[in-house]
Amino acid sequence: MNIALILSGGTGSRMELDLPKQYIRVEGRPILLYSLETIAANERIDAVQIVAEASWQGQIREWMAEMDLHASREDGKRSSESRAGVVWKKFRGFSLPGKNRQLSILNGLRDICAYASEEAFVFIHDAARPLLSHGQIDRCFAAAEGHDGVLPVLPMKDTVYYSEDGKRVSLLEREKIFAGQAPEVFRLGPYLAANERLLPKRILVVNGSTEPAILAGLDVVTIPGDERNFKITTREDLGRFRQMKVDGR
Secondary structure (H helix, E strand, O other): OEEEEEEEEOOOOHHHHOOOOHHHHEHHHHHHHHHHHHHHHOOOOOEEEEOHHHHHHHHHHHHHHHHHHHOOOOOOOOHHHHHHHHHHHHHHEEEEOOOHHHHHHHHHHHOOOOOOOOOEOOOOEOOOOOOOOHHHHHHHHHHOOOOOOEEEEEEEOOOOOOOOOOOEEEEEEHHHHHHEOOOOOEEEEHHHHHHOOOOOHHHHHHHOHHHHHOOOOEEEEEEEOOOOOOOOHHHHHHHHHHHHHHHOO
């Protein structure tokens, strides 16, 4: 079983907006719905769990109902099974956000355990990454077979230096340095245990979803990331995404 865990609990504080960034409308649609539609329509994904504040869960349900209604009105150009109308067939519930991103993931993992076995794969995706592709989803799950996890990475384009004191630097080998990206995929049982080992304090300073897996010695492989699948973190990111949609990209 393959489950998508969508993280939509962020407050968007870095953008200094009243509205969390994943709920901002771009070309008439909340940012969350762009990736949710892709995830729900992908044949490799069997279930969807969404981390979201209780105050937003009703609105998200309404949006999903609208997505189903839109799909049911398709005039034959696309089948309803190829669109996000399947979201209600796959949606299994909401999880509440934690104090940080990793605790939100842990809450989602624990809820997923109610309907999935330890051997299931969990696909972790940020709602603020609206340009997720079916190809990236497929590559993640294909690479996960026989391993505990998959991490997409991007090569470093700039020369990278290391410094102990912020003054003197050492040159690192750029070809051996990578930027971790999302989405990641992990086997449910081992990854849940890896996160629980970091309770109660260590999990509060985790820098990325793969860190608990690495600390636990799990077998995590890398695949090429997708530069197009960027996360909307700043106002500049939001502007970039808006322009891409205006341009039809």
